[in-house]
Amino acid sequence: MPLVDHHCHLDFPDFASELNEVVARAASAGVTTLVTISTRVRKFNVYRAIAEQHPRVFFSVGTHPHQAHEELDVPVAEIVARSKHPKCIAIGEAGLDYHYDKSPRSAQREGLLNHIQAARQSGLPLVIHSREADADMADLLEAEMAKGVFKAVLHCFTGGQQLADRALALGMYISASGVITFKKSDALREVFASVPLDRLLVETDAPYLAPDPHRGKRNEPSFVARTASALASVKGISDEAIADATTANFYRLYDKAKTS
Ligand SMILES: [Zn+2]
Numbered sequence: 001m002p003l004v005d006h007h008c009h010l011d012f013p014d015f016a017s018e019l020n021e022v023v024a025r026a027a028s029a030g031v032t033t034l035v036t037i038s039t040r041v042r043k044f045n046v047y048r049a050i051a052e053q054h055p056r057v058f059f060s061v062g063t064h065p066h067q068a069h070e071e072l073d074v075p076v077a078e079i080v081a082r083s084k085h086p087k088c089i090a091i092g093e094a095g096l097d098y099h100y101d102k103s104p105r106s107a108q109r110e111g112l113l114n115h116i117q118a119a120r121q122s123g124l125p126l127v128i129h130s131r132e133a134d135a136d137m138a139d140l141l142e143a144e145m146a147k148g149v150f151k152a153v154l155h156c157f158t159g160g161q162q163l164a165d166r167a168l169a170l171g172m173y174i175s176a177s178g179v180i181t182f183k184k185s186d187a188l189r190e191v192f193a194s195v196p197l198d199r200l201l202v203e204t205d206a207p208y209l210a211p212d213p214h215r216g217k218r219n220e221p222s223f224v225a226r227t228a229s230a231l232a233s234v235k236g237i238s239d240e241a242i243a244d245a246t247t248a249n250f251y252r253l254y255d256k257a258k259t260s
């Protein structure tokens with residue numbers, strides 16, 4: 001039952017002392033393929049080195065919304081050029097985070113628009129981070145998709161039904177994190193029940209958001225099996241069926257992962 005953790009942050013200091021063990025534990029839990037996600041283009045060499053050291057770890061290039069204001073000077077052409085590395089399979093994560101508002105909203109928006117351009121030009125999927133920004137995100141995605149198509153996933157989805165419906169109508173994928181295992185997440189589970197099986201992904205977003213029963217501890221890619229199992233219950237199917245579907249969806253969306 002192979003699973004993919006398409007969104008984790010293996011460069012974070014939380015993993016520094018035992019990265020080999022963390023990747024090995026994931027593999028023995030059936031989580032055979034990982035994508036370590038960029039939060040800063042200027043840390044590109046760090047992500048690249050991790051991917052080059054581990055055969056089944058891929059990486060992305062982009063600027064997290066928290067850091068958007070720090071990297072608006074990075075040209076779209078640079079993001080696209082860096083994405084040519086054979087193991088760089090996605091653009092992002094970029095987006096809108098109105099919960100923390102660590103970067104001015106105008107900067108987050110400008111950063112996201114740059115990354116959409118990079119996704120169009122590279123043909124790689126865009127990893128979108130959206131928190132408490134449902135209406136602005138849906139409006140922006142619809143307007144941008146009308147100007148030119150791009151592939152995308154709403155990662156660690158915690159939004160409402162409307163954002164899910166509008167993203168699905170644009171052909172996007174929706175990814176579940178450990179949040180769907182939490183007791184209070186009934187409304188979120190309802191949203192996920194409505195997402196077609198061929199648009200679902202699972203992730204850890206490690207080291208954050210460990211699923212129950214690990215909640216509050218450091219998360220790691222091997223725990224994605226818990227989230228997959230919770231998603232299987234939500235969809236009323238077996239763990240094997242959710243693993244098959246989410247893994248097939250991963251290779252369809254992140255189609256560069258196959259050939260690397
Ligand atoms: Zn994120």
Ligand SMILES: [Zn+2]
Nearest residue numbers: 007037093205
């Ligand atoms: Zn992330």
